[in-house]
Amino acid sequence: MLAISIAGISWAHKLRVGYKLATLSILSIFIFYVNSLFLLLLILFGILLLYYSVSIAVLRKGILLLRPLILVIGLIWIFHIIREEFLSGTVICLRLIILFALANFVTLSSRLSDMIELFLWILHPLKLIGVRTSPIGLALGMVIRFTPVLIARSKQLLESWRARGLKHINWRIILPIFITVIDDADRVAEAIRARGGI
């Protein structure tokens, strides 16, 4: 499946995902203590430069990802302005945008396979309290493997609807989607059992 991250060999790509996430967490906390509007704007600009330092593609995608957020944030900003909280409202909105952009920076510059590896590593401590982690890895692999299949199946059913129907596809299409997925699940479980089970 196509991940959001953009392939590359930049300095950001070479950093280990764990370190990037740790830095993200620390910076996130730090941001909440910045009250100066000017400083926040500077930081935001700095983040855009960060994107650019990786590649133009990353900058472009980063901005693309930011666009839908602006609407949400805009609404919040308007509410604060109505309550005559221009300064604190703008500060809050800027913080949210910065946080969002920083988090996405990690996503854009980290390969899916590295993220998965880190994810499984983080789950290791669960072994100490008796949780079996190998089924989690298996389940993760299965979702990634099967989601495109499920998407294709849904598209087929949508097509079947459009073959006999006019424009609007209504909620009833969800029923056969679920039934066919349930049938698939039963078959896959059978196949796993036939090969030794979990």
Place this chain on the structure above:
Amino acid sequence: MVINLKDVSFEFETHRVLDQINLNISEHRIGIIGVNGSGKSTLARLISGLIAPTSGSIRLNKIDVFKDRKAALKTVGIIFQNPDHQIIFPTCVEEISFGLIQQGMTRIEAEKKSKQLLLKFDKSNWSDELAHNLSQGQRHFLCLISILAMEPDVIILDEPYAGLDLPTSIKLKNTIKKLNQQIVMITHDREILEDFERILWIDNGKIVRDGSFESVMPDFEKEMRKRANVSD
């Protein structure tokens, strides 16, 4: 029914699936053959109006089946390979009624007609039966009935016999033989193709051969054997 394709090309993500297809089809029984990935299914979807060509035009009796869906529903019906990926509604009568309601009937009228149709095929007991609990062959048949109910002039079938057991396959063949509609069928089944008036051999998005069974099949089979001998 005249199916007309003029300079039709179809591209999917920079890949040219169909390349400058020009066709005029008016025969009663037409077969489409070719290896997987040749563009057959795309052609089927184009003719039934589910997708639009990237360039060129498709008209069924002058109707643009992609743009004018209302007319398309009365004109062309398509049955896909796997009935499980086509049946939408829980009960058989709901499934058959769906197309009729889309064509403008009320629910009551549609259910009445659906039941009449089931009676005609001697399957009245299917009425409130759950579609997903029918056998594979029965589900295939249900899909066929659902399309026949809409009374299209031409029916397109995409590999209807794939994966069917022999008795079911024979039953389906006999049913389709008796249909009055114009039929366009994608199939590998030699016995079926023998009775067809015209065979289109599609390869790599182009029509390689177009003619009678005798003029197309021998060369097709020779080519298939050749490809089988090429090592992967």
Place this chain on the structure above:
Amino acid sequence: MEKNIVYVALFAGLIAALGLLPKLTLVSGIPITAQSLGVMLCGVILGSKRGALAVLLFLSLVALGLPLLAGGRGGLGVFTTPWAGFLFGFPIAAFTTGYLMEKFRNMPINYVASISSIFGSIIVLYTIAIPYYMIAAKMDFISSLVIMSPFIPGDIIKCILAGFIANGIYKSRPNSILSWAQTR
């Protein structure tokens, strides 16, 4: 055991697939998005633990950088927005819905599924999402409620649809309603 893991994995994938569907309609053109309906049905069909796990698995994939949220959104960024309360609340909503499903087995599934969904995906979910929004956006309760309120009628309708869909699944594949399966 295999069945549990496969169902959890496939339902997680299903939530993703539902996010990619075009807007579906109710009768006559009123649009609804299917993904949250998928979350409800995870709880209804899989029960509390499996339902929550399926949703958690789905959220993990989003966090790992896959654009699986409706609208092709994903990545770590979505977890930093004020709306992230919904994301964090989804597994808890599924758990609640599943828990209620497991508790009330002998009643018509239509009603149990709808009511369980209302408790899980409306009451519990919004109880988490609204305070989260208030804190993240520094807004008062009334304003936050005003912003969220347009979505509530649609969500209630989805809960009712969840009942119909659960009923359809129960009629066709009764053994697959894992929330109602007899425990070994």
